[in-house]
Amino acid sequence: MAKRPPITNRVRELREAHDQMSQSALAKAIGVTRQTVIAIERGKYSPSLESAFRIARVFGVGLEDVFGWEGD
Amino acid sequence: MSFREQSAWAMMAILTVGGLWYFNKVRAASVALGETAPPIMPFVIAYIVLIVIASIVAMSVLGMASPEAANAPADERERQADSRAGDLSGYVLGAGVIIGLLHYPLHMDGNMLYHIGFASLMLSQIAEYGLRIWYYRTGS
Structure with a gap:
């Protein structure tokens, strides 16, 4: 089994806080597939820095409001 | 399931069935x-033609089922998965x-050398699609 990256995120929480934005809508907004958004939300995949910034910009928050380091 | 995962499943199935068919023929000829x-x-x-035709048919059917996904380039996670699988x-x-x-x-069996080489090529392609599926599913 692939090792989980030690990065936490609040993507699902932020998405739901934004009028229940769908995974597909977020995927389209940041230029990835819905499966990639699902993988990010489940902590199975750490997005590239560019996609991380895109996600933060979609929600109008800073990068550290979306992503964190496990244990911090 | 994403379009690329569906494609990988289709290609893995086509290559597996094609490989089994081909080596079944080789085995029968060797026994004879x-x-x-x-x-x-x-x-x-025949193997190559069948693989090409089956691939075109499978990709066309999958592409017609989800044309937007079929036309979209691989995203960063899929590219990473494809690269690792390769x-x-x-x-x-x-x-x-x-x-x-x-x-x-x-x-000193040149025929066997040929068959081992051909089988290795087939198996590496099947492994590549299998690994893609694995990485798509585990997040890459």
């Missing part, structure tokens, strides 16, 4: 001859080549 059959070019050509499948090909090269001096 009482030794390793030489490369049977009509079967090799790297690892190269080891399968390499292992097959080494087995073939070790087998030849021991048995």
Whole structure:
């Protein structure tokens, strides 16, 4: 089994806080597939820095409001 | 399931069925001859033609089912998965080549060397699609 990256995120929480934005809508907004958004939300995949910034910009928050380091 | 995962499943199935069909023919010919059959070019050509036709049909059907996803380029996670799968499948090909090269001096069987090389190529392609599916599912 692939090792989980030690990065936490609040993507699902932020998405739901934004009028229940769908995974597909977020995927389209940041230029990835819905499966990639699902993988990010489940902590199975750490997005590239560019996609991380895109996600933060979609929600109008800073990068550290979306992503964190496990244990911090 | 994403379009790319569906494509990978389809290609893995096509290559597996095609490979089994081809080597079943080779095995039958070898049994009939009482030794390793030489490369049977009509079967090799039939295998290649069938694989190409089946791939085109499968990709067309999948593409028509979800045209937007079919036209979209691979995203960053999919590219990473494809790259890792390609790297690892190269080891399968390499292992097959080494087995073939070790087998030849021991048995001096050029026909078997050909079949081992062909099988290694098939197996590495099947492994590549299988690994893609694995990485798509585990997050890459």
